[in-house]
Each structure stands twice: as structure tokens, then as C-alpha cells.
Amino acid sequence: MLRTNNCGELNISNVEQIVTLSGWVQKNRDMGGMTFIDLRDRYGITQLVFNMETNAELCEQARKLGREFVIQVRGLVIERESKNKKISTGEIEIIVDSLTILNKSKTPPFTIEDDTDGGEEIRMKYRYLDLRRNPLKENLMLRNKVGFAVRSYLNKMEFMEVETPYLIKSTPEGARDFVVPSRMNPGTFYALPQSPQTFKQLLMISGYDRYYQMVKCFRDEDLRADRQPEFTQIDCEMSFVEQNDIIEIFEGMAKYVFKEIKNIDFKEDFPRIKYDDAMRLYGSDKPDIRFGMQFVELNDVTQNKGFKVFDDAELVVGICATGAATYSRKVLDKLVKFVQKPQIGAKGLVYVKCNEDGSFKSSVDKFYSQEDLKAWADKVDAKAGDLILVLSGDTDHTRNAMNELRLEMGERLGLRDRNNYAPLWVVDFPLLEWDADNERFHAMHHPFTSPKIDEMHLLETDPGKVHANAYDLVINGVEIGGGSIRIYDKDMQSQMFTHLGFTKEEAQEQFGFLMSAFEYGAPPHGGIALGFDRLVAMFGGTDSIRDYIAFPKNNSGQDVMISSPAGIADGQLEELGLTVNAPEEK
């Protein structure tokens, strides 16, 4: 080893020891007679001292060391005069007697500090330097720690990790696949898995009972901040279980990881809320329940008073923002603008201020008496000093807009504390979702999800009303994972494909192997998949998964550091039997 110790472990108990350290020059301070260097490695920073009086030659050498030089030093650990309480090595420093430059460094294109001066693009190009910065390093250390905790729990619970293949078959259902041309079978393609769904179901049919895998998945979608073409999933499946069993096991996992990572004990069960209720009370299937501010439907107290906007609305819905009656006109105007943003799309926002004197001031005073407004306030449980915010329109859009407004108000009122965690389960999702563009239903979760048996009869008459044995784990408004109890009967699966618009032939061609497997003793089974990138980001307290991935792609799917994707040699194309089409004229 080119060191006896790392830069994060020496303390007062090591005084008088001769040590060898290796690391990077974080800072070089020439104080005239003395030169101080902060030496950095993965574990921390240790202060090195060079003294002009005792060793002028060495001190001269030290003065010339630039930032990010890699050096090896030997020296004596001594107690520091002015201690730094902020770092674990702050009580000691090293009087260096020997210095070796292991490698030089050019001046980095941005500073390697917690707050850097480098823009996004340059930092992506030099990702290996950006990864030296503490915030990113801590993110990746957190990722490693969360990953190991997850595995430890699942291992303890007798889950077997089984690796499923990456070179599989493309299926047109769902998102777009990345494909891989086969040289040995010209004209044919593998696909990279969007998830190991069918393989994990086959493993249940094989009798493997409790499977997990931390596995890369791939989706060729247009990208945004919280999406990457490749992402990591904690993929799990169990046999001989019902919905409640899976929820219990994975709630246990979440609790275990919270304890390991954050030292938080969740003593109570996570709340469970039905999808329909989540939509009604929060306008979202991933409600942030760190705060209340639930929706209250106000149709009965707002309609038929001559206000046409409300009278014509399918839904009039309000929330009560505690203590916000003092909001100025300017702030209220901002809220109106907020809900009118195109991505939210509300036409307007009605507010009622509940004054301290018991009177009400609203933006619709023309249409509603003080008594009317009192009825609203009673209904939303608003007290003096509170602000009632009301939206109206067709149900889906209004709920969606109110969800955004509620989250915005939660933010404004400081109710979304990053150090407060509020997990819950959303259960009983609808089985099908109407796809207006293609005028057909598609599976809300995926085509292998089982319907609630007692609603099966609605499949023929009112398919949108059928609920599924499907559930999501949501923490602080982020969908961390989702799963379902699967169909394990060939006829039911075949029926489901029909309802999803597959012809018999398509179903057979794409999923024939699975339906065939169902005929050889498929056990009842179900599972869940958790987004590992999101889970780690949630523990890290941010939304951007990119900061928790060592080498992410940009929004064009490119890795600008290695210049990928790129052209390939003509010989490669020829071997694959492919021609790249000429670019189309625009």
C-alpha cells in the first residue's frame, strides 16, 4: 500500500505516530515560514505541515504543489494548535519529512469544491472530476449503503437473487425498446429489458418463491430530469402470497432501510389509501402526506348561487391553507398565475380569506353572501386566519390542478420538510386506463396484473370501473415503487390480452411462452419493483436522480464524456447486415 492510513481516520490517539498518507492536494496555503496543505482522499482531509526553518528544501517543493496533484507523504502526527472541530481529523496535523509526487495535475476546468463554479455541461464532460466533489461523492456512498441495506434485508428474508438476461425480445407493448442487432442471426434483434417482468414470473413458476434482483432496465423514451435511458430497479417477486403479504414484507424493507440509513424508527404501519380516495382527497396517486390540506368537494355549497363558472363545473373543490389569510394581493396574484400555467391549465382561482374578525373576503363576493362563505369555511374546516382556495371544472383536470396548488401551498407554508418522511401505500388501482389517442384501454400497471375477482364481471360492460390488485409505495409525494398480484391462469391472461386489444396471434407471438408456462402448475404470485435511483435520491433529499448516478446521460441520451453514442465502423454494420439510412430531407 502506498499509505499506512487514509486521510479521514487520524485523530488525537495517533499523535506521535509516523504515518504515510496518499491523496490529492485540496488546498495549498503558503504562510511564509510555514506551508499548510489539505490532503484529500475518499475518507476525509488531513492537514500537512511543511516548515521553512526545519526543512527548507521540502517546504519549497510543497509550495509548488498545485491543486489536485496526487502526492504521497510521510510524517509525524502531532496535536494541532488551532483545532478544527468541523472535521474528524481536526485535532491533528502531520509534520511531513518526505514527499513524493505520484502524479501532477493540470488546473481543473472547475473548482473541486462543494459549491463549484463549473456549469452543467463542463461538469458532465469532466464527470470524473465532478465526482471528486463531496456532494456527488456522498450521493454515491449513500447509494452503495442503501443498496447493501436492501440486499441484507432481502437476504435475511430468504429472497434469492437471480440474474435474468439482458438480451431478450422486443415487444411493442409499453414504452419503446432499445434493440440489439444479432450478428449470428442476421436481420434479427434482441431487445434490452424494460423490466425483468416475465422472467421473474417464470421464476415463480419454477418454484423459486422469493426472488429479487437489483437490475438495470432500459427505456428508449424522451428524457427529462428524473428519467434516464438506463435505470436501476429493485425487482422482487413472491409466490403463495396475497397483496397484504407483499405490502408487509416491503414495508418491512422500507423500515429496515430507514433505520439503517437515517436511524429513523417507523413504529406504526404505513397508512394505506385506496387509489380512488387518493384522487379524491389529493388529486394524485402519489400524495405527499407530510401535510394535510386535503381536498374538500364544495359543489353543494357553491352551486346554484348564480356563479356560472361553478354552476357549469363538474367539480368544485377547495383546500384550506392554515394561517394564509394574510397573503397580500401580490401573492394571491402569483397563485392565480401559478394555476394558469399551461402545464397546470386552470382557468382561474377563487379564494376566500377568513378574517380574524369572523368576516370573509373572497374574490367572488359578488355572488356569495357572508353566510354562503361561512358554509364553505365550515365545510373545509377553515378557522379565522386561514385561506380557502377553490378550483373548478371537469373532475380530472381540476383534481390535477388542485394537486399542484396543494403542493405549492405546502412548499410555501414550509410543510414539506426534507427531513420528515411520510410513506404510504396507495392500493386498489384501476386495472385499465383509457387511452384517448388510440381509443382503447391499456393496462394501468401492466398486462399481467390481476383484476379484483368480484369486479371481473364489469370487464365486459364497464372495463374502466374494474380495480386491480395493484399497489404503489409512495414517500413524500414520490412513487418509490409499485407492484401487483399477477394473473396465473392461462384463460384469464388470454382474456386480458383480448381486452387490451391484442389479437390471439399477437398475444401468442409475444407472450406465448408465459401463457404456456401457466399451464404447467403456476402458483399464485405477485411482486413489486422499486426505483433504486429514486429511492436513493429520496434519502438524499432531492429529486434529481442524475446526481445519484455515476455516469448519467444528458437529455439527448448522450454521454458527452466518452462521446457516446457514435458512428461505428462500416465493417461492423456489414457484419450485422444493416444499412444506416440517409438522413431525410426536412
Place this chain on the structure above:
Amino acid sequence: MLRTNNCGELNISNVEQIVTLSGWVQKNRDMGGMTFIDLRDRYGITQLVFNMETNAELCEQARKLGREFVIQVRGLVIERESKNKKISTGEIEIIVDSLTILNKSKTPPFTIEDDTDGGEEIRMKYRYLDLRRNPLKENLMLRNKVGFAVRSYLNKMEFMEVETPYLIKSTPEGARDFVVPSRMNPGTFYALPQSPQTFKQLLMISGYDRYYQMVKCFRDEDLRADRQPEFTQIDCEMSFVEQNDIIEIFEGMAKYVFKEIKNIDFKEDFPRIKYDDAMRLYGSDKPDIRFGMQFVELNDVTQNKGFKVFDDAELVVGICATGAATYSRKVLDKLVKFVQKPQIGAKGLVYVKCNEDGSFKSSVDKFYSQEDLKAWADKVDAKAGDLILVLSGDTDHTRNAMNELRLEMGERLGLRDRNNYAPLWVVDFPLLEWDADNERFHAMHHPFTSPKIDEMHLLETDPGKVHANAYDLVINGVEIGGGSIRIYDKDMQSQMFTHLGFTKEEAQEQFGFLMSAFEYGAPPHGGIALGFDRLVAMFGGTDSIRDYIAFPKNNSGQDVMISSPAGIADGQLEELGLTVNAPEEK
């Protein structure tokens, strides 16, 4: 849960309990008044009893259960009359009082038994049924266990798991890449990684110090039994280390895993042997040292006696097979045939029997006196009763042939016991290897491997003589892993690319990002990659990695279960800007 217990855990201590079990019907024996069913799950087999006298209806139902039906039963645990000592549940059985058929099964296309009647092809097509068989199930359970042990050790040693990208860039160096067309960047391609080599080196430059990853790698090569297009690597890298440090850490890992998996304690250090010595003594860079039978070079005692074959040979080399002097003419003829096989390619084989009476009988008695043969015997340390086997020719081919013969003799003499493990390190590999086809050198390990500094000067004059800081871990003749200390200096890396026949432009285009990274403070670093599939197969005692992979490909790179690879939709091709070429006329 659809069970209170699994089928492997009930024993005499559970007698009198009411339990619910779920599983597969392994066997159904109708004994007239009684019906016995072996119920199977991942954990074991439990015997169920149905009694015609006490519950005729239930017993009738049970009689009709076919093999591989999935059932749920409730019943009373009782002590068995005739105990089965072979299984953990063999002291008890369940008197069933309630039976539910969870799913039926058609008759499987082959029997789900340890020794099945199914051929390779049918078992691959129904892999999910083949995976039900104990041998495969145990292989995958072993894989899970080895994987977790590896992670536990590396975690304890402060290695961080960091995931590197799967969508990277194609480089013409080395084996063929699988490529992935980019829809967002038409005409360009990602490549699937053959290994995360450059990324792990970048992580060292980022200061991450101790990295590991259990990661899928991809090579588009023609396949054989122990090769798969996708395989799993235990990929590791460390900074501030020398060769010896890496060997110590990963020898520690091997010992830890041997202890966890096999309860074997390796108290001594693994032997280390130089590549040149391994070739001289075993004719192989992955010697099986469970037995001796080292090569002895016999040129001095065999040449210039008038036997032209030997006189013309660059190398005459012998081994001593202890106690094999009794081999019949027939067996000796078999050995001659063995070495003459095209894949071994020796012209002939000379033998000398060391008779019990001290005389010698050889296949070249015409040319050599008893005294001559005595000199051979002395040199190879042959005693009365031993057999000396001698091959000759040019050095490389002869060593290679003798390696095969030695392994064959080891097998014949029962010296290659599967339960005996003999690990060793082969060190100091040559840096470069002459590629006769392309008339150039290529990197024996990879282009990032550092040369021995004191041999650097030979790079210009005699490049084949330069050794590298490269090492392999070999167990029982199988290369389990290999690694090297890397180059971390831009100029040296650039020089290396030149020696490997890269132009400056090619080097820059393919590996510019790495050489650029070397300029910003790259620490000394090195690493190792272990073949996880092979490691597990080695613990399982076989060579075929396919039996340790849940869903392997066949020799044509196909998954016949899911019919992959396959054609893709025209729309997909169009989006990717690709045309599949018409098949060429032959």
C-alpha cells in the same frame, strides 16, 4: 400467506400442530386405503397422507392430483411410522383435512427429477420447468449464496459498489461489441460493455479508492459451452496499491468465500508462480496444481543419440506418471491417439516404462540404451512402477500438447478430485502477445496494463520480452480472474497505444477521455475482474457455466424459450433509421 410453513422445515418438534402448506405435487402414490403425496417447494418435500377410511371424498380428490399440480393443504403434523432419514422432514407427515387445487398442470414434457428424461433442446425450451429440478435449483441457490458472500466481504473491506453505464461506446480493440442503435441520435450507436474497464479507472481518478461491481458484460463472439454472449463479472479496482496489495485483498476474498460456502479454511498463502515458470512446468498459464507431474525438459539427455525426431526438436519434455508402468499396450495406444487429436496435434508420444526389476521398456528402445533411459528416469525422478511420457517439437506446441496430456493423466490417475481445491496466483504475465495473423503485437491483458518498469527499455527492441504487472487467480486449472496494475500516466499510455498499432488519432478518438483524465491527478491504481459464472461453477464442481445461469443462450446465441432474437416491426427500424440488408446469395 397461502401457507403457514414451507415444505422443508417441519420436523418432529412440530408434531400435533395444524399447518397449511402450498406446493407442487412431486409424487402421488395410491396405496389402496391410503394415498401419499410428496409436496414440493423450494425448501424441500413434505409427505401428505389421505386416508380412505376417515375421509373418502378428500382421498378421492387427492388420487386425481397429477404431477406438478399446485395445491394448498391444511392438516395435522404427525410422527411417521417409517422414517426417511434422507430428508429433513422425513420424521413427520401431514394428515390432510382440507385440500385446494391452486392450479392444474399438464403433463410436463420431461420428468421433474434429479435425473430427467428430457434432452437438452426440450429442456431449454421449457427452461422454467427444468429450473424446477433440484440440480439446477441448487446451482442457482449456490450462485445467490456466493454472490452475497462476495458482496459481504467487499463491503467489509470498504469497497463501494458503483454502477457504471451499460450504454457506452464501441471500440474496435478486442472482441466484437454488441451495439445498440440510438433513435435520438440517428445513425449512431451505443455499445454494450465488454467490461467496465475504463469507467472503473475513471472512478479511481475520481478518488473512489475501492470500487466493485457485480456486472453483466457482453461479447459478441462465437459461442462454446463455457462462453455466453452475456456473462457476469466481479469487477474491482483499488488506488494507492501495488500488485501485492491486490493479491492479498482478493486472496482474502477467495478464502472468505471458501469458508462461507465450503467451510474450507485455507491457512497458508496461495502459491504464486511466474507466468514463464507456469509455462515451463505445466505448459499452461492456468495450471491445475491439485497434482504435481511437472514437466521436465529432457533435451540434454535425449538429443544426439541418433533419434532424429528428438534431435530436430526445439524442446523434448517429459512427465512422470506415478504407478502407471502397468498400463497395457491398449491404454498406451489410447494415449498416443489422444495427443494426436487435431486439437492437440502432437505427432507422436514416446513412453518409458520403469519396470519393477529396475529395467526400462520404451517405445524408442532402438535408439536408447538402458543407461540412457536410466538418465531420463533420474531426471524426471521416476521410480520403479512409474511411466515416463515424452513429447517433442517446437516449444509452444509441445508445451501445449504436454499440458493436455498431463491433465489427461491426472484424470486417469484420479488426481483431480472435485472436492479438493488448489488455488494459485500466476504472476508476471508478458505485456504483449504476437498476433501472427495480423502481424502485430496486441495486449495480452488489455492496453491499460502497466509494464514492469525495469523492462520498459525492451519495448523498443524486443517487445515480446517485456513483462507486465499482471496476475491471474487460478483454481483447479480454471482461470477464475485476472487483473493488473494500470498505467496512470498519459505519456506511457500514449506510448502503449503506439506499440499496439494505434495511430495517434485512433488512440485519441477511442480513449482520449481516459488520457485526458490522466492529466488531472490520476492516482496509481490497479484491479481485478473475476468471472462470476465460472467461480460459481467451480464451487459447484463442474465446468459448464450454462448450468449456473437461469436463462442462458444456446450456441447460436438464441433463447429458444422466448424465441429471441427475432425480427422487429418496420416502424421500429424506421425510427432507428436502419435498413436490414437482403440476405447475400451464397
